[in-house]
Amino acid sequence: MNMATIGTLSSRYARALYAYALDNNEENKVYDEMKYLSYGFLSVPELKKFLQNPVLTLETKIQALETASGGNVTKCSKHFYEFIFKKEKHDLLLYIASAYLSVYRKAKNIVYVDLITAVEPDNELIESIKHHVLKEYNDNSVVEMSINIDPEIIGGFILNVDGKQLDLSIKGEIKNIRKSILNNL
Secondary structure, eight states: OOHHHHHHHHHHHHHHHHHHHHHTTOHHHHHHHHHHHHHHHHHOTHHHHHHHOTTSOHHHHHHHHHHHTTSSOOHHHHHHHHHHHHTTOGGGHHHHHHHHHHHHHHHTTEEEEEEEESSOOOHHHHHHHHHHHHHHSOTTOEEEEEEEEOGGGOSSEEEEETTEEEEOOHHHHHHHHHHHHHHTO
16 A cells, blocks of 8 residues: 555544544544554554454454553544454554544644754743744644654754744754755865
8 A cells, every 4th residue: 555545544534533533522532542542653663563463353452452542442432443443444543543633633723833852941932932833823723732852952942833844953053064064065
């Protein structure tokens, strides 16, 4: 399956899950579960292999997904997991979970910001970034921020917003200087 097909299918399943969760007034809890599930797939690569194991029962696989989704999951997520296995699309679950996060954020007017800093940022920097992001979008938006500490960027920060990146790190500056020097040789 190519990436375009994966993206299309994942988006369709995510929109269907969102509609189902919305109808059952569980979209907020499902959002949290999909965040946990995405993190589970990324931090435990063996989860995908576990779900593909033909020896394991469907019940065991569903229990593993529930655990990876934060434990006591909504009926929407449980039914969705069963449906995904019935359709033999469980290999798309990471993509579906990520697509659900995007669908939910768009519906709830949430701007997702990923901030990478060398040290723990202070509240002033966080609030300043939120303020600037809201100026770019609109005042009705809500900023959801993920903060990651990466000492390798030396100083400054890297900001990712809706697929756009602003690199104001020292490591990024050094890289740009090096590139400029090499281009002028």
